[in-house]
Amino acid sequence: MFFSLRNRLIAVFVVLLVISFCVMFLISYNKSSAILRSDSETAALEKMTAYTALINSTIGQIYDFSSVIYNSEITNEWSEFVSDPNPSDGQKMLKNIQLSKFLTRTVNNYSIIATASIYRKDGLYVGLDNRILQDPSFLEADWYTRFYESEQHWAPAGVDPFEPVRLKQHEVISFLIPIGTFSISQATAVMKVNVRAEYFKDPLSQVHLGTHGTIFLLSGEGEPLLGQPLSDFGEPVLNKLGEIRERGPREGVFYAKPQGEDMIYVYKKLQFNDWMLVGAVSEKELLANLINLKSGILVATGTLLVFAVLAAVWISYSITKPLGGLVAAMRLVQRGEFAQAEQRIPERLQVNHEVGFVTVTFRNMIVRLRAHLKSEFELKLRRQQAEYRALLMQINPHFLFNTLELLSSLVIQRRTDDAVDVIESLGKMLRFSLNAKSDLIPLRDEVTYTESFAAILNHRFAEQLDLTMENAVPDRPVYIVKFILQPLVENAVKYSQVKSDVAVVRIRIWEEEQRLFLQVADNGMGMEPELVRQLNEEYQHSQLEQVLSTGGRQIGLRNILARCALYYGAGFEFSIQSAPGEGTTITLSLPIGEGNADV
Structure with missing residues (x-):
């Protein structure tokens, strides 16, 4: 009877439908689990985003208040006056009272600020409402030692014993900033800005993850700012959070088994600082309702299977x-x-x-x-081209902010000539970056752009940076791909400062056998052999789409290698000499071209 196509089709349909419905049940259950998990995670992230906006607003007010106090002439005059041994104690007391009144007036303008006090290394305390004490006991406080030893600007929630009695009934989160200088090690006074912990805790109680999920607010050092214990996280989870804090995306989800139970962790980084919101919930708890529906789904699936088999028998007659x-x-x-x-x-x-x-x-x-x-x-091609040009035109926002802060510091110090030099260098860089007419430029323009960048770095870091350039640019016009030298210098300075007190960066440009060599060497932290191998493999396999799809990320080494490979093809060569802790030397070898047609 199976020689009949109709009967064979019926048999095959029945078998396939049985298997299909069984697979469909498993897929539906797993898919439902994934959807429920995803919806819960998405909802948590959305609530975290709303909470993040509130926190960013709060932090913005704290930064604004701190900026007003820090940049005030009253604060600067007080810092210089009390450090001068010549004035009498009475005169210094008048200055302390003047500063206390200024703090009081300014705090009254910011509803979010509970108190603000200034502590000097000589044991002097200046608070609100003319509270001036000579009590060196705060020098042993945990927040004080962490600020000077580890440069931790935030102290977790706790009662401040140095504030008035009415505030000792409330926990506060504190922000610390040096007075009179940007350098913490050189600061003789520190301002402590207190904000009631309720501003952070009450909105956080509205953010739910499952029924019993917990949301944690972690500082840049991975410590809970609201006093919640992290004992259930376990070492692997804390290490994972540390990796995410250093180089992970702004928000996301990961899974772990810290205590042998499947746990879901949802995280989101804050915008203004390196704080992080982390939500933790048991996967079993999150899927409890879905597990209860499992038996009902089995019954419904079995019923549908019977009707589907009958329908398959009927449909098989119409196949030709x-x-x-x-x-x-x-x-x-x-x-x-x-x-x-x-x-x-x-x-x-x-x-x-x-x-x-x-x-x-x-x-x-x-x-x-x-x-x-x-x-x-x-x-997609047009979109990638637009993203590519936008990527070339961008300037690292952190560099721009740091440059503006440098200008502010130079103006405050009345170093007009240095400020003018920095403005001229920044203007040259902006003019160069905004010129998107061509991706190929004269080598001299690229060198001039890098020199402007180096000039700003020298003003910013002074003795902490030793940057030299050995430039043997050919006299004839030579064209190269835009933005390939400055990003190498930027990375060299960045990773050298992580490892050493003085960043040593050497730049060499020379011509040899009709090829142009660009070399940047540093004394930084070096690169792992695995990363060097990965960079070579990516270039050998021409994995350019990974770079073109990076969107708004900064122009890095991968981008440089990909663009050079795109323009020069087999004529481009590079070498990376690096080892962990021993610095890095990157050399680009380009064929000499005297015009756009040569590339």
Whole structure:
């Protein structure tokens, strides 16, 4: 009886449907679990985002208040006056009272600020409402020692014993900032700004993750700011959070088993500082309702299976020979041969049955799919080109902010000439960055841009930076790809400062055997051999799409290597000499070109 196509189709349909429904049940259950998990995680992230906006607003007011006090002439005059041994104690007391009144007036303008006090290393305390004490006991306080030893600007929630009695009933989170200087090690006084912990705790209680999930607010050092214990996290989870804090995305989800139970962790970084919100919930708790529905899904699936088998028996009677041509066309589509698949199906086919209708519809789908793929490819190419040019035009925002802070410091110090030099250098860099007419520029322009960048760094870091350039630029016009030297110098300075007190960076440019060599060497932390191997493999396999899809990330070494490979092809060579703790030397070898046509 199985020689009949109809009977064979019925048997096959029944077997396939049974297997399909079993698989569908498993997939549906797993998919439902994933959707529920995803929806819960998304909802938590959305609530975290709203909470983050509130925290950012609070932190913004704290920074604004601190900036007013820090940049005030009253504060600067007080710092210099009390440090001068010549004035009498009475005169110094008047200055202390003047500063206390100024603090009181300023705090009254900021509803978020509970108190603000200034502590000097000689044991002097200046608080609100003319509270002036000579009590060196605060020198042993945990927040004070952490600030000077570890440069921790935030102290977790706790009662401040140095504030008035009415505030000792409330926990506060404190922000610390040096007075009179940007350098903590050189500061003789520190301002402590207290904000009631309720401003952080009450909104956080509205953010839920599951029924019993917990949300933690962690500082940049991974410590809970609101006093919540992290004992259940375990060492692997804390290490994972540390990695995310250093180089992870702004928000996301990861899974772990700290106590042998599957746990879901949702995190989100704050904008203004390196704080992080972390939510923890048991996966079993999150999927409890779905597990209760499992038996109901089994019953419903079994019922649907019976009806599906009956429907399959009926549908099998309507299947005919045109399926062969349709199957052949599908196989060609599966291999990506759309043109041949379109030729397999006649353009004009009489539609007088279901299979004929499916065949015509499938042919129309092939035509539309080909047009869609072509349109999608062109759209993606244009989008990548736009992102690529936007990436070239950007200046690292941290560098721009640091430069503006440098200008502010120079102006405050009345170093007009230095401020003018920095402004001129920054102007040259901006003018160069905004010029997007061509991706190829004269080598001298790239060198001038790098020199302007180096000039700003020398003003900013002074003795902490030893940067020299050995420039043997050819006299004739030489064109290179834009933005390949300065990012190397920026990375060299950045990673050298992490390892050493003095960042030593050497730049060499020379010509040899009709090739141009650009070399940047530093005394930084070096690179792991695995990373060097990965960079070489990416270049050898021309994995340029990974760089072109990076969006707004900073222009880094991968971007430089990818763009040079894109423009110079086999004529581009590079070498990386590096070892952990021993610095890095990166050398780019480019074919000499005297115009756009040579590249």
